[in-house]
Amino acid sequence: MSVIKSDLNTIGERLYYLRRNAHLSMQELASNLIVPVYGADNKVILYYKAVAQSTINNIEKDINRPSSDIIIAICRYFGVSADWLLTGKEYEPSENQGLNSREKKADHEQDKTNSTPDPQYLKKIIREEVLNFMRSEEFSQLSLNLLVKKLETKQTKDS
Structure with a gap:
């Protein structure tokens, strides 16, 4: 992504911005985001599935926070960093971190x-x-x- 807005305050606002810039409906984005489904032990991936449209809606409206698997899928799909998606800022390492x-x-x-x-x-x-x-x-x-x-x-x- 070439230009990223920095005045977006929530994960939901940033996801909405990315989706609208890509000219995608919620359903189109949801069907393109594939996440793993784990077994009972949470270690073995049983299969992969698309995200539900309601999940995208709830994230954009800041009703729910996305799981780590959804965060990874969103970041990979749009080519943005998890730091930007989660905080609105790019990661800048410092000596004290x-x-x-x-x-x-x-x-x-x-x-x-x-x-x-x-x-x-x-x-x-x-x-x-x-x-x-x-x-x-x-x-x-x-x-x-x-x-x-x-x-x-x-x-x-x-x-």
Whole structure:
């Protein structure tokens, strides 16, 4: 998106702005936003589905806040950042953001002195890497490929 307005105060206003600029009806946008549906354990994706028109309506009217899956779908569809969609501002890292100074120092000391990292430190690093991968285009393509294979297998079994 080339020009982004900065005077939009809510997620709903920003979504409405994006949708109207793209000349889409709520139904057209809803049918283009595909989100995963998870199993009971919230770990396994069972299938993907389009968002309901009422969901778009409720987000635009600021009745409901979008789920993380819907936020990701909106951002990918319109090519905007989650920072802008959620806050109206682009992310600007600063030295004081993120870990507090004690945690930064502990992480730095961990790297320098201990050849065997703390399990909590490893969990944090692994979690960050997994989340980054899940946000990547490569992950989206892998998920789509798996879905296509499952559908092809199901069609073959049904035939």
